[in-house]
Structures are given as C-alpha cells and as structure tokens.
Amino acid sequence: MESMLHITTLHYLVLGAALFLLGVIGVLTRRNVVVVLMSIELILNAVNLNLVAFSRMWGGLHGQVFAIFVITDAAAEAAVGLGILIAFFRNKETVNIDEVNLLKW
Amino acid sequence: MAPVATPFFFYLLSGIMLIGGILVITRKNPVHSALALIVTLLAQASIYLMLYAPFVAGVQIILYAGGIMVLFLFVIMLVNIDRSMQERQFNSQWVVGLVAATALGGLFIAVFTKGKDIFPEHALPIVESDNTQQIAMRLYGQYMFAFEIASLLLLVAIIGAVVMAKKRI
Numbered sequence: 001m002e003s004m005l006h007i008t009t010l011h012y013l014v015l016g017a018a019l020f021l022l023g024v025i026g027v028l029t030r031r032n033v034v035v036v037l038m039s040i041e042l043i044l045n046a047v048n049l050n051l052v053a054f055s056r057m058w059g060g061l062h063g064q065v066f067a068i069f070v071i072t073d074a075a076a077e078a079a080v081g082l083g084i085l086i087a088f089f090r091n092k093e094t095v096n097i098d099e100v101n102l103l104k105w
Numbered sequence: 106m107a108p109v110a111t112p113f114f115f116y117l118l119s120g121i122m123l124i125g126g127i128l129v130i131t132r133k134n135p136v137h138s139a140l141a142l143i144v145t146l147l148a149q150a151s152i153y154l155m156l157y158a159p160f161v162a163g164v165q166i167i168l169y170a171g172g173i174m175v176l177f178l179f180v181i182m183l184v185n186i187d188r189s190m191q192e193r194q195f196n197s198q199w200v201v202g203l204v205a206a207t208a209l210g211g212l213f214i215a216v217f218t219k220g221k222d223i224f225p226e227h228a229l230p231i232v233e234s235d236n237t238q239q240i241a242m243r244l245y246g247q248y249m250f251a252f253e254i255a256s257l258l259l260l261v262a263i264i265g266a267v268v269m270a271k272k273r274i
Contacts, residue, residue, distance in 0.1 A: 013217065017210075022127060029202040032189055035129070038177065052161055055158065061240055069248075075262070076262035079262045083266035097196070
C-alpha cells in the first residue's frame with residue numbers, strides 16, 4: 001500500500017509500458033490504416049513518457065529535449081503516412097491494410 | 106511549491122490515458138478513435154506537468170492535440186470510411202498479434218519486477234522556473250546539429266507528403 005501511494009519513476013514506466021502494449025496490439029490487429037497510424041502515435045507517446053520520466057529521475061533536461069525531437073519525428077511520420085494513405089485510397093478505393101498484398105508470398 | 110495529492114492525480118490521469126488508449130484501438134469509427142486519442146494526449150500533457158516538464162506539455166498540446174490530430178481528422182474526412190465500417194475491423198492474424206503482444210507484456214512484467222531496485226526512490230529536485238530557457242539553451246547549443254537535422258527531416262516530410270497526396274505532379 002505504501003508503494004502504491006508513493007509515486008516513483010517506476011510508476012511512470014509501467015504506465016508507459018501499458019500504453020506501448022496498447023499501441024502494439026492496435027498495430028498488429030486492426031485493419032483500418034487510420035487506426036494503425038493512431039496506434040503508432042500511442043507507441044511514440046509511451047516512449048516520450050519514459051523519456052520525460054527519466055529526465056525527472058536524473059534531474060537533467062536531456063530527456064525532455066529528446067522528447068521534443070520524438071514529437072518532431074511523429075509530426076513528419078504522420079504527414080508522410082497520411083499522404084501514403086491518400087494515395088492508397090485513390091488507387092484501391094479502400095482503407096484496409098490487409099488489401100495491400102502485392103508483395104505477399 | 107510542494108506537489109499536492111500526487112498519487113490521486115497520477116492514478117486519475119493514468120486511468121484516463123489507459124481508457125482512452127483502449128478506446129482508440131477498439132472503436133469501429135475512426136473519428137471516435139481520434140477523439141479518444143486526443144483525450145489520451147491531453148491527459149499525458151497533464152502527466153508531463155506532474156513531471157515538471159511544462160514546455161514539453163505545451164508542445165504536446167499545441168503540436169499533437171492541435172496539429173497532428175487535426176491532420177488525422179482531415180484525412181478521415183477525405184477517405185470513405187462508411188464502407189470500411191461495414192466490414193470486420195480486425196485482420197485475420199489477430200490471434201497471432203495478440204499472442205505476440207502478450208509475450209511482450211510478459212517481458213515488460215519480468216523486467217519491471219526484476220529491475221525495480223535500480224530506480225532511486227526519491228526524485229531529484231528540479232528548478233522549475235526556467236525550464237523553457239534551459240531547454241532552449243540545450244536545443245541551440247549542445248543539440249544544434251540534431252536540431253538542424255530535424256528541420257531538414259520536416260522539409261523532406263512536407264515534400265514527400267505533397268508528392269504522394271497529389272494526383273499528378
């Protein structure tokens with residue numbers, strides 16, 4: 001009970017791991033490309049949470065600076081991913097990711 | 106200023122984040138998923154405030170909840186989601202995916218139960234008054250090269266998004 005009420009770095013890491021797992025489940029099981037991209041955002045946010053928690057743990061700011069770089073990457077990834085999605089929808093008239101099977105064995 | 110009722114707010118915001126995350130990956134309508142993701146991102150911004158990271162919290166709200174999610178909602182409007190909402194939502198390998206995710210979860214549990222002693226019990230005090238200035242000093246000093254690479258990456262992403270979304274160049 002005492003460890004439940006005293007919030008340490010480990011609590012934030014467990015929250016980040018749970019969020020990461022939710023994102024992985026979304027990426028691996030959903031068919032809709034939009035939801036898959038949103039699950040990738042969940043994964044990136046879990047990583048960010050860990051970085052900021054470690055930055056708090058060590059008392060430095062490097063983790064926060066790195067979190068800002070990760071947010072920049074997420075913005076670039078979202079722009080390119082949604083561009084690919086629009087091109088995909090124009091060619092196939094669908095947003096289901098398992099219908100992109102041209103390279104499948 | 107000493108923090109007030111940290112456990113209460115931590116568990117409240119964690120609950121909001123996890124419920125929002127579950128809604129993101131289970132809703133049939135992508136618009137509902139996007140709205141749940143916005144709730145998750147805002148709760149995470151509040152957790153950043155609890156971790157004495159006000160600048161990252163502001164960037165999270167402005168860039169993620171304000172910028173990226175608006176992009177998502179625009180694209181959801183551009184594609185036809187009515188047809189995909191009639192079909193099944195989970196792909197045919199969803200059992201394998203769940204097994205793999207469970208294995209990853211087991212790995213996380215093992216790591217956290219074995220390695221929880223290496224984390225210090227009490228967090229170090231942080232001077233919170235000049236957080237933004239300190240981050241700016243690092244971004245334009247020590248991390249200057251990475252900052253320039255990030256700006257180049259954004260330029261490439263803009264060009265790539267336009268090239269791929271345009272009908273004919």
